[in-house]
Amino acid sequence: MNPAPEFSLTTEDRGEFTRSDLLEHTTLLVFYPFAFSPVCTDQLNLYQEVLDEFEQRGVRLFGVSCDSLYTQRAFKEHLGVTIPQLSDWEPKGATCRAFDVYHPAGFPQRALVLADPDANIAWRHQEPAVDTFPGANLIFDALAGAR
Amino acid sequence: MRGPDDAPLVVVYADFECPYCAVVHEHLRDRPLRIAFRHFPVRSKHPRAWAAATAAEAAAFQDAFWPMHDALFADQGRLEDPHLWARAERLGLDLERFEADRRSPEAAERVKDYFTGGIRAGVTTTPAAFAAGQAVDARSAEGLAALDALP
DSSP, X not given: OOBOOOOEEEEXXXXXXXXXXXXXXXEEEEEOSOTTOHHHHHHHHHHXXXXXXXXXXXXXXXXXXXXXXXXXXXHHHHHTOOOOEEEOTTTTTHHXXXXXXXXXXXXXXXXXXXXXXXXXXXXXXXXXXXTOOOOHHHHHHHHHHHO | OBSOTTSOEEEEEEOTTOHXXXXXXXXXXXXXXXXXXXXXXXXXXXXTHHHHHHHHHHHHTTTOHHHHHHHHHHTTTOOSHHHHHHHHHHTTOOHHHHHHHHTSHHHHHHHHHHHHHHHXXXXXXXXXXXXXXXXXXXXXXXXXXXXXXXX
16 A cells, blocks of 8 residues: 555646545546646647546546646647646645655656555656656556556 | 568558658658558647548558558648548549548548557657567657668
């Protein structure tokens, strides 16, 4: 058992998303460095393309960055993706630190955290390079292993 | 699949709206390689990629996959429906059949199957290439040089 830490993120409609929101769902938190940056754009575009397959497996995806909710909303709209966004804006990076994915230069490292319906961390992946992102196959493999 | 039977096989995942894919296509087209083309359209990035992919599959139903493939890469700025019809007409395809086929579940399924295969193979972005079971970074000069050097 590896319980997810306590955390607080802001939803696109200024609500709060905390550890207790992980309960009763399988959730993938997609930590990405910056809205509108090239690699993050490709990453969300790709995950959007297989979103129905995640949904079929009962998995919710959320994009997490230290951008403000307004930036995240604009990013989402710009890409035409539906993946909901969560902002780690204030105190900046607190949730990223709690999940140990905060880059010293002030942004989330590119990381995936899969939480099970008991809010335990079932799997995590940190991308080793800044200019690549994890393929969706890693997530599907993790989901197959977690069941 | 095209190219000599005994040539080294290169599997290319690409989408017809991706400019890097067009560069790789130009680079590889006259090389002595056997090319297997697989669709990898990411719609939110390239809104016409899916339509272009199903158009190529519809052309395949009339044995014209590669001519359509080449015609799509030759003019990526023109991928709207009338441009697809114009290509089909130029290639001498039965236009009504082409139009029905490109909207058919069979064409969609083919594209989706290639895409899913790409996801399973770990493809994240286009163009992606595999030769001798190894991923090759087809976006880099080194990757293209590696494909040129295939035995």
